[in-house]
Amino acid sequence: MKDISNVLEESKFISYVDNVFVKIHLALTFNELETIDHFVNDAVYNKLKEKLDRLNEENLIQMYDMINVKNSYIMDYEETEDKYIVKVNLTSRYVDYRIDKETKKTVNGNDVDRIEKTNYLTFEKNKNTSTQPEARKCPSCGSNMDVNNSGKCEYCGTIYNLEDYEWILTEMK
Secondary structure, three states, rough: OOOOOOOOOOOHHHHHHHHHHHHHHHHOOOOHHHHHHHHEHHHHHHHHHHHHHHHHHEEEEEEEEEEEEEEEEEEEEEEOHHHHHEEEEEEEEEEEEEEOOOOOOOOOOOOOOOEEEEEEEEEEEOOOOOOOOOOOOOOOOOOOOOOOOOEOOOOOOOOOOOOOOEEEEEEEE
């Protein structure tokens, strides 16, 4: 694999990837996709939204209990004219089942035993990104923002666009 140390610090990047993966699964569980909008591109967001919409139509909640990342590592790295692209292999473990929204009873899946699953994630970062300031400010109204929490300004509702600064999930298999 090519040396990518000039583009990212591998341990910080892997920690970021693991965090984004868990946040996505929690967002699905709690029906709060807006909390991960700034970590993913439109295609990934729309795919997750379709899944959540189907669950809502069926009056179900997708549960991911006891979720953790067992292992993740960089599989491949490439550089295009305007982007850095990193492919990651991530193995996670969690209890995967669905419950009825009203009765809270398990409808399908196993609500006791953890499964182990391997995912392949692709992250991209624009080459012309700016360095993120320590204290992140809303680009609209200037108030302080907690980007890791929701990425949405609590005062004016503007979404902090991480694509201008950070790695964005562009594919998840």
